[in-house]
Amino acid sequence: MTAHDSSRARGRSDRDAGQGPTRAACPAVFIAAPASGQGKTTVTAALARMLRNQGKVVRVFKTGPDYLDPLVLAQASGRPVDQLDLWMAGEAYCRQRLFDAALEANLILVEGAMGLFDGEPSSADLAALFDLPLVIVMDVKGMAQTAAALVAGLASFRDDIRIAGLIANACGSQRHRELIDAALPSAIPLLAAVARDADLALPERHLGLVQAEEIREDLETRFEAGARVLEAEGLAEALLQLPPVTFSAPQMEATEALSSLQPSLAGQTIAVARDAAFSFIYQANLDLLERMGATLRFFSPLSDKGLPPCDALWLPGGYPELHAAPLAANTSMQDDIRRFYAADKPILAECGGMLYCLETLTDVDDRTHAMLGLLSGHGAMRGRRGCQGMQTAELPEGPVRGHAHHRSVAEGTPAPIAHGRRQRHPAPGEAIYRQRRLTASYLHLFFPDNPAAVACLFGQGPVPACPTIDTEESNGCD
Incomplete structure (x- = not known):
């Protein structure tokens, strides 16, 4: 039994015995980016499929109020995908989901939303709270050494986050890859370089990605192609060798309230x-x-x-x-x-x-x-x-x-x-x-x-009394 398997077994034993608080450890990675449109979901889905093909149990989460990405990620990983959002769901809910996943997974993936520091709370806030190492996905088209400078800037912007490496998306050539790799700080490795390939990208429409159910077979082709690319890069080995992250169960009060x-x-x-x-x-x-x-x-x-x-x-x-x-x-x-x-x-x-x-x-x-x-x-x-x-x-x-x-x-x-x-x-x-x-x-x-x-x-009970009606019109736009 590996140290990771032993940790998962201890977590199950503590929970089944009714002891608390319990802990579970599992390698985990937060997939983030400097902005939207960098390829986070494409890379996360390919990574999930690669690990699934290798017989690994991978649990994937999506940051923020997103419906479409989780459906794609669920198809790629073969398991349900929950949203993690500190404002909408709360810390106890997020902690419980991560703890439960750590009891069964070989690797946990959390895909961020927008740019790393965008929003309140941001992807960085969630990663920092649960001590999740960050992997930055960046579209490097039109830049080389500047990509390294941007990653270095992300890493130094806050002292409560840690960046485990860079995945260079839309990389143009082997020489392009070498220039980026040579410019990166020594503490931030280039984990993978994904070539520009329209066949890997996920189709979109006006509210985001096209629904997984509508293009299931097409997605399968893209998942498998992306998985082959990442496997050739040795990405699974690099991520699974990261030190496990320890997750603790939330306090009993939250569980008792739901019960x-x-x-x-x-x-x-x-x-x-x-x-x-x-x-x-x-x-x-x-x-x-x-x-x-x-x-x-x-x-x-x-x-x-x-x-x-x-x-x-x-x-x-x-x-x-x-x-x-x-x-x-x-x-x-x-x-x-x-x-x-x-x-x-x-x-x-x-x-x-x-x-x-x-x-x-x-x-x-x-x-x-x-x-x-x-x-x-x-x-x-x-x-x-x-x-x-x-x-x-x-x-x-x-x-x-x-x-x-x-x-x-x-x-x-x-x-x-x-x-x-x-x-x-x-x-x-x-x-x-x-x-x-x-x-x-x-x-x-x-x-x-x-x-x-x-x-x-x-429920079927009486309708609660309505509050005072506010008739000021609003379309809800920010």
């Missing part, structure tokens, strides 16, 4: 829309609903004729603007959802789900289609300009943290019951609507932030 909520949705069946039009779903949200006793039934508003038997309905975000015509054509599903609404059953509609609830939706080709009409108003795409940012949904059931990310606008909607509270700005955020038991907003909620509020939102 007390476990029966709160017992006996409730929640129908969850999940298809090409509605797929922006945190796995953590599904896990929480099931831990609170709910039974989940997935269905497709695109192809199913009606709802499955259920007590509550969740219409998450996604790409209804790309599928507005078939959504409008499925009138039997629309009629079934309208009857569900008229029966005063709980419905949560987030972003794309809210657009589906409006009277009409004008799609990306400027064609207008009839939607559910549960909420007055009309949705339309508005080109490249969009709204995004972290916000707290001020629901009558209680505050729930989440985020907004959309390139559409909803007009002619009723007066909201509240607005989202922005993370760092005093202006009102996204409007929150409540009609009968329908709750609709552009906000995507992270359920583990406030399980009690979520249980009340989907």
Whole structure:
């Protein structure tokens, strides 16, 4: 048994015996970059596939409120991918996920968001908190020694982070690689150089990567090609030789608080829309609903004729603007959802789900289609300009943290019951609507932030009294 295996066994033993706090050790790497668009997800997915092909257990996490990258990374690694975000999820949640992963993994990968120091909290904050060594992925096209200077600057910007090496992406030649390698500080090795190759890059559209389910076979080809490149570079050996990172379980209070909520949705069946039009779903949200006793039934508003038997309905975000015509054509599903609404059953509609609830939706080709009409108003795409940012949904059931990310606008909607509270700005955020038991907003909620509020939102009890209505209009843009 290796030292790593022994550590994992001790972690399992401590946890099973009910002893606390427990610890588990595992090699772990934080994949970061100086900016967006450097190839972090492409490299992380290729690395995960390479390790999987070698028979290793690799657990991957994504920093921030991202739906699309985790689906790609889950396909590459063969295991679920959770989001880690210190503001939205909290330290205890992130610590628990990393601790659980360390009990089973040979290597943990955490992919960052934006640039290393961007955001509050930033990728650097998360890496520093859990002492994760950083691997910088940088697109080096058009530079050589300057790439080394940028990495050196990242390494010296804060004294609580440590950079384990550089992966030079879009490297032009062997000579290009040599120039970068020679200029790097001695403490920061060049771990790999990935040649410029359009066949390795992941396809994108207006809200980010194309959904994994739509291009599964194409992704497989790209994963395998990237895995071969990184394997030839000897990257797995370099990362697995890094000193293990020790993760401790969170304090018992957090676990006990969740345990007390476990029966709160017992006996409730929640129908969850999940298809090409509605797929922006945190796995953590599904896990929480099931831990609170709910039974989940997935269905497709695109192809199913009606709802499955259920007590509550969740219409998450996604790409209804790309599928507005078939959504409008499925009138039997629309009629079934309208009857569900008229029966005063709980419905949560987030972003794309809210657009589906409006009277009409004008799609990306400027064609207008009839939607559910549960909420007055009309949705339309508005080109490249969009709204995004972290916000707290001020629901009558209680505050729930989440985020907004959309390139559409909803007009002619009723007066909201509240607005989202922005993370760092005093202006009102996204409007929150409540009609009968329908709750609709552009906000995507992270359920583990406030399980009690979520249980009340989907439960069958009386609707909480609404707060004072703030009728100041806001489109939620920062």
